Amino acid sequence: MTAGSTAAPDPISVGAEVGPRVAVVGGGIIGLAIAAELLDRGADVTVYDPAPAGTDGAWHVAAGMLAPGGESAFEYPHLTRLLEASGELWPSFAARLGDVGYDEAGTLSVALTADDVADCAREWKHQKLARLSGSQLRDLEPALSPRVRAGVFAPTEIQVDPRKVVAALRAFLEGRIRSRSISDLSELEAEVTVVAAGCGTATLTGLPIRPVKGQVLRLRGEPGLLRHVIDGAADGRHVYLVPRADGEVVVGATQEERADRQLTAGGVHDLLRAALDLVPGLAEHEITEWTVGHRPGSPDNAPLLGFLDDSHRTVVAAGHHRNGILLAPITARLIADLVLTGSADPLLEAFAPGRFG
Ligand SMILES: Cc1cc2nc3c(=O)[nH]c(=O)nc-3n(C[C@H](O)[C@H](O)[C@H](O)COP(=O)(O)OP(=O)(O)OC[C@H]3O[C@@H](n4cnc5c(N)ncnc54)[C@H](O)[C@@H]3O)c2cc1C
Secondary structure (H helix, E strand, C coil): CCCCCCCCCCCCCCCCCCCCEEEEECCCHHHHHHHHHHHHCCCEEEEEECCCCCCCCHHHCCCCEECCCHHHCCCCHHHHHHHHHHHHHHHHHHHHHCCCCCECCCEEEEECCHHHHHHHHHHHHHCCCCCEEHHHHHHHCCCCCCCCCEEEEECCCEECCHHHHHHHHHHHCCCCEEECCCCCHHHCCCCEEEECCHHHHHHHHCCCCEEEEEEEEEEECCCCCCCCEEEEEECCEEEEEEECCCCEEEEECCCECCCCCCCCHHHHHHHHHHHHHHCHHHHHCEEEEEEEEEEEECCCCCCEEEECCCCCCEEEEECCHHHCCCCHHHHHHHHHHHHHHCCCCHHHHHHCHHHHC
């Protein structure tokens, strides 16, 4: 049966000898994570993406912060619960994938000026984290500028390298990813179709997903300048610095309600200015890469997860906005459950794709 059917489906047996035929549209981090989970649980999965070995998705640009508290502290309590649930799955998800740069050193959230401290204080209070002085912060991270005034240590805000995650998922799914851009879901001969095409989901389903542009730089220098992720405010400019073990430092990111792919002078200036104000030693690093990506945003900036319509043959997993890397493991688990059993986990209730009317 294909998308558009109105007949209620039978639940698909997880233990069936030959699992259900599932098409996953989109080979970004969400589509691949879902496909890997389905394959693991016996489904006959095919992923469709125009560039199965390419770098088109938001995952290629993303820094890979796994920040259940920081990024969503004031948004949406249901989303916070989903982020936390996914954070709990990350250690075993990463362990199954091998070396994906999963690093639990944690995040220092820091502020440069008195205004920056006032700006950050609300979030720090919400997270119930103990305030640290500038010198306490420099004891933990000596490369921080002497001008940094205050901050907090967030031990649960950690990081992974999304490019390594996607490479590992692609390897796991070898032979099951087809090079094809889907324009009509009814073309696919599958029992269930999962639409996980990031920003491309809007055209395929009519759902309200919009691109939210982000500019990101990658620097490289001697490994070890920074140990923690730094999430900082400097003279009203916000930046995060994500240090990898090999000396790369990801500097991100702008957040713009735009669909273009231009790297702008203003965007780069603001990122570098804030980065160097907080960590002057980065001035010696080489700029190795600049990228522009688009977060798939929804009207409430929470993801759309669930059946597209009453036919129960098309499932949507999109709109993960700023948290798609963090949310990959929980999305994979909940969507695989939905595909294989036909019934939705209560956690999914708040994320119904049809909630915007
Ligand atoms: C600047 C920036 C920084 C970010 N930082 C973080 C972070 O630190 N932590 C975090 O958790 N998240 C972060 N994110 C968000 C995260 O990258 C996204 O939420 C996540 O990548 C969404 O995954 P996705 O698979 O839905 O979409 P994508 O990763 O964009 O992948 C979508 C895939 O669908 C394919 N596709 C599109 N249309 C079609 C079609 N018609 N047919 C077939 N395939 C199609 C595309 O080719 C692509 O491969 C960041 C994003 C940006 C842009």
